[in-house]
Amino acid sequence: MTADAPPRGLVLVVEDEPAIADLVRLYLARDGFGVHLERDGEAGLAAARRLRPVACVLDIALPHLPGTEVCRRLREAGDWTPVIFLTARDDEVDRVVGLELGADDYVTKPFSPRELVARVRAVLRRAAGPPGGRPRTVGAVTLDPDRRTVTAAGVPVQLTSTEFDLLAHLMARPGRVFTREELLAGVWGYAAHAGTRTVDVHVAQVRAKLGEASMIRTHRGVGYAADA
Amino acid sequence: MTADAPPRGLVLVVEDEPAIADLVRLYLARDGFGVHLERDGEAGLAAARRLRPVACVLDIALPHLPGTEVCRRLREAGDWTPVIFLTARDDEVDRVVGLELGADDYVTKPFSPRELVARVRAVLRRAAGPPGGRPRTVGAVTLDPDRRTVTAAGVPVQLTSTEFDLLAHLMARPGRVFTREELLAGVWGYAAHAGTRTVDVHVAQVRAKLGEASMIRTHRGVGYAADA
DNA sequence: CGCTTCCTTACCGAACCCGAACACGTACCG
DNA sequence: CGGTACGTGTTCGGGTTCGGTAAGGAAGCG
Numbered sequence: 001m002t003a004d005a006p007p008r009g010l011v012l013v014v015e016d017e018p019a020i021a022d023l024v025r026l027y028l029a030r031d032g033f034g035v036h037l038e039r040d041g042e043a044g045l046a047a048a049r050r051l052r053p054v055a056c057v058l059d060i061a062l063p064h065l066p067g068t069e070v071c072r073r074l075r076e077a078g079d080w081t082p083v084i085f086l087t088a089r090d091d092e093v094d095r096v097v098g099l100e101l102g103a104d105d106y107v108t109k110p111f112s113p114r115e116l117v118a119r120v121r122a123v124l125r126r127a128a129g130p131p132g133g134r135p136r137t138v139g140a141v142t143l144d145p146d147r148r149t150v151t152a153a154g155v156p157v158q159l160t161s162t163e164f165d166l167l168a169h170l171m172a173r174p175g176r177v178f179t180r181e182e183l184l185a186g187v188w189g190y191a192a193h194a195g196t197r198t199v200d201v202h203v204a205q206v207r208a209k210l211g212e213a214s215m216i217r218t219h220r221g222v223g224y225a226a227d228a
Numbered sequence: 229m230t231a232d233a234p235p236r237g238l239v240l241v242v243e244d245e246p247a248i249a250d251l252v253r254l255y256l257a258r259d260g261f262g263v264h265l266e267r268d269g270e271a272g273l274a275a276a277r278r279l280r281p282v283a284c285v286l287d288i289a290l291p292h293l294p295g296t297e298v299c300r301r302l303r304e305a306g307d308w309t310p311v312i313f314l315t316a317r318d319d320e321v322d323r324v325v326g327l328e329l330g331a332d333d334y335v336t337k338p339f340s341p342r343e344l345v346a347r348v349r350a351v352l353r354r355a356a357g358p359p360g361g362r363p364r365t366v367g368a369v370t371l372d373p374d375r376r377t378v379t380a381a382g383v384p385v386q387l388t389s390t391e392f393d394l395l396a397h398l399m400a401r402p403g404r405v406f407t408r409e410e411l412l413a414g415v416w417g418y419a420a421h422a423g424t425r426t427v428d429v430h431v432a433q434v435r436a437k438l439g440e441a442s443m444i445r446t447h448r449g450v451g452y453a454a455d456a
Numbered sequence: 457c458g459c460t461t462c463c464t465t466a467c468c469g470a471a472c473c474c475g476a477a478c479a480c481g482t483a484c485c486g
Numbered sequence: 487c488g489g490t491a492c493g494t495g496t497t498c499g500g501g502t503t504c505g506g507t508a509a510g511g512a513a514g515c516g
Contacts, residue, residue, distance in 0.1 A: 388460085389461085390461080449472085
């Protein structure tokens with residue numbers, strides 16, 4: 001089931017070589033990203049402004065307007081959307097120029113599409129930043145994002161990193177029901193790939209560790225939610 | 229990155245190449261700094277005296293008056309505002325001269341603007357911080373920022389400079405979990421791409437020196453924290 | 457020239473994640 | 487009321503990732 005609505009957001013790809021562009025689009029789409037393709041710098045810049053993608057993948061050598069220039073203009077306009085450059089060769093000059101212009105990462109051609117996807121994910125994760133914030137309490141459970149600690153009925157509970165992220169995600173919006181796909185995307189960074197029981201297993205683990213204080217409710221046929 | 233809303237003070241940037249100057253201004257402004265731009269050494273020196281910035285970013289190769297000279301004159305006048313040099317090349321002469329003149333850091337061109345911002349922040353943190361004021365104790369470990377000494381269970385421990393800074397950074401906010409990236413940025417001043425084990429090695433070193441008294445906790449998949 | 461400090465690399469053990477399989481409970485339907 | 491199907495809870499082992507550790511080399515310093 002290929003999702004119609006991109007659960008992970010839109011990525012703008014500006015690349016003039018159709019073969020490469022298709023490849024990139026294929027892999028990003030397979031990973032759950034929406035993809036918008038442009039062939040030259042001008043159109044790319046316009047699309048970036050119009051569509052507000054969550055990230056941009058820019059070839060450096062582009063007709064009309066080099067990718068570096070697209071990036072620079074975005075930055076000048078106060079647009080800090082993460083940018084990943086595609087450079088023709090592992091050329092020190094290109095690399096450096098890219099970073100000077102405020103790119104978040106770069107990939108040299110020829111490249112592995114998997115690597116590109118991984119970098120897009122990494123960049124997005126970084127842009128999301130360390131999940132800071134004040135401690136939050138739901139029922140008898142208190143969660144501190146800074147300290148990454150959890151207490152259930154006043155007793156400290158030791159959660160693994162994934163367990164903590166899962167609980168934090170649920171507690172960020174108490175009462176809101178999250179589907180398994182949403183949780184996979186938000187916590188694991190995966191595209192919605194149904195058929196896995198991973199979320200269930202981790203929910204069970206968190207519930208076990210929280211004991212009686214657990215306030216994760218199952219919504220049959222839908223997903224999970226923290227009590228409001 | 230912590231998102232600090234309040235203005236973080238004015239940074240003076242003296243750089244004759246408009247492209248680079250704009251870039252630096254963009255990034256500093258984005259990070260919450262006020263920015264004042266000058267194009268040559270004379271004007272830069274005057275601006276520094278007039279505006280009293282919290283930090284200066286000086287290109288070394290400047291019209292009228294080299295950046296090194298600007299720095300030297302400031303120091304002569306008793307102005308110890310933190311200075312970061314921009315050097316055209318990783319030139320040994322420039323480096324030494326710069327630091328001799330009382331610069332706090334330097335960045336070689338071409339550079340990543342993110343790294344420059346990170347260094348400005350690091351320099352300010354350092355400048356703000358001979359204080360720390362009172363010694364701080366966490367568990368059996370006591371750290372004195374003024375004397376740069378550490379005792380574990382009452383026994384003096386000799387730490388190297390980097391080790392001390394790392395421990396101080398962690399102890400500044402006990403309980404708070406710092407990612408490796410945050411530590412690299414805060415202690416080393418890198419706008420680091422991850423992928424290095426530097427932090428781990430230094431943590432191990434500190435732990436070894438603190439012995440049983442060590443209270444640095446590993447948060448798997450995240451980073452490190454000092455016990456609360 | 458030797459010493460210290462710092463950073464990198466490589467290896468290893470341990471913790472953790474994930475998928476599969478099975479058990480259980482609930483909703484639906486005859 | 488019993489049966490069946492589907493969704494969820496739970497357990498467990500393999501494979502992978504992550505962090506601790508040791509060793510080596512470069513750079514600064516006396």
